[in-house]
Amino acid sequence: MKEALMMQGARTIMDNCVSLKAGETVLIVTDMVQENIAKVLAAAAVERGAEVVVSTMKPRQRAGEEPPKLIAESMKFADVVLIPVSYSVTHTFAVKEAAENGARLLVLTDFTEEMLISGGIEADFRAIKPVCKGVADAFAKGSKVHVTSPGGTDLWLDITGRRGNALYCVVEPGEFSTIPTVEANSSPVEGSANGRIVADASVPYLGIGVLNEPIVVDVKDGFITDIRGGRQAEVLKKDLASHNDPNCYNIAELGVGLNPKCKLCGIMLEDEGVIPTAHIGIGTSITLGGTVKAPTHYDLLMWNPKIEVDGRVLVDGDKVNL
Template sequence: MNDVRFAKSFKKLVEVNGNVQPGETVVIVTDFSMTDIARQLAVAVTAVDGIVSMCIMDQRTLDGQEPPKPIAAAMKEADVIYSPVQYSITHTIAMKEALKNGARAILMTAHNEEVLLSPALLKTDFQAQVPKCKALGEAFLKGNTVRLTSPKGTDLTFSTKGRGVNVLTNIPNPGELAPVPDIEVNVVPVTGSANGKLVIDASVPYLGIGILKEDIICIVKDGFITSMEGGEQAKFLKEKLDSYNDPNCFNVAELGVGMNPEARLTGNMLDDEGIVGTIHIGIGTSLTLGGEIVAPIHYDLIMWEPTIEIDGVVVQRNKEQLFYKPEESTK
């Protein structure tokens, strides 16, 4: 990896997204496959006088697997955490405890040259998206019932009564996550409340599936996916989920709304999940997002052209963000 070529990317990750200040404790959690990225991050942190520790672990075998206890302990003491790892440690008890202790977490799962040089990272004005993200977050907080539809046939309804909202602007405050460059707003359905049909037609950026060749059609009853049909990719995904022998893998855990205007469909998780004009339905663990369910996995299923209704009012139709009125945001 050419250091000069990526210098701007690491500078932005540290100075804008992490907002690392002199004297702050920065913990970089990585595995042996990602040490080049971790090392360059460390250099960028020291350039702003942050106090950096790099923790290297064996590569996890699946997303959501806990890091070793010494690394979890280091995370809990950090002001800022970076996680350049092949398999996500986002939905783990270690991350939840670190956030509870006030850490700001910059998530860098499966970052590679393509992500580091993507317009979603380099061209995005992250600060400019903050008022839009907050406006959608407020819309979710004011409502109780969400309905999702799409031209392909999605029609899913669930309750959000009593739930909080995660507004991931990618400039996190203490206790917040930033899945850079995936700007999103997400909410956890009340467990057991989701019912209807999902037609996933963009990507499943996990397990090597990536951009979809054929739609994946899911029937949801009382909060859980009860059937999953489609082509070979759908069959592969269902077989992997079944292999965990845990019904919580099929829990409808999250609605995430893409908010990065520069993001494009690539098959990479942190690009795809931020695309304006998409939503993703997270399945599996919801605990780290504000729910109660713990599962061996958390995967996101991404679909195009959603219409989002909150208490019967349309707040987004495809890329049209009806929830955001710029004139109101300046008052």
């Protein structure tokens, strides 16, 4: 009977997030772990008169791994693509190319059944849209960014000429968003990031989750040069080294959490929307406006960021100055 409660969130997705119309084709890309969520989404889509196809794959081995070619090709021909999966495929060529073909894509990575019932899914996404777009527009118009935090972050980035991405869980043709995080982000110019990141909120990957102690990351000329901290830092450090790819250390993203309903819990798409947090993404940047494709994309979250764009304070903790 839990599915009856989950249908409320599924209906929010169909009506408010993708504006599904009768007769449209919906492709649900899932894996063998997330099939129950896919089933509820399919029921809500059928309820609205859509043509629904569910493609189930083996769970990916890591975030950022491409889906099978058969599924990737199918994604290009759907009106709506919903992606409830265990490991993120957000930062993949498959998502990028499906968006370029006009699909409306919504990514539900590491979703739990409870996330369709309460939490970030309860937010009024359209009401949040103006703030989210305002921060993204400020990024798009900006050049020099300085990120600091009480925990010790002190990072400089150059975002000259880079787009600002507003992910507020509502998509038009050619757009993708994650859900239920609401965030504005941008991808810095490759090689431009310098300074220090202190993640003291969450690293919602690799089983790390909510942080017990800070992870300190040194950055030079766009790449991580050192990672230190306790046990959780070692998990991150060992995983990045295991891929034997320098692009895993690329500074790929600056993102700001903007969903007042999200709560820090160690699950990526809840954590990244939390106010007042910011995150620094590392690894792949191709879906955000950058040029780097890596085997991974992870996000390092900090509390109470202060973000200055060209000397003007844009974000200061839970305050956004537009």
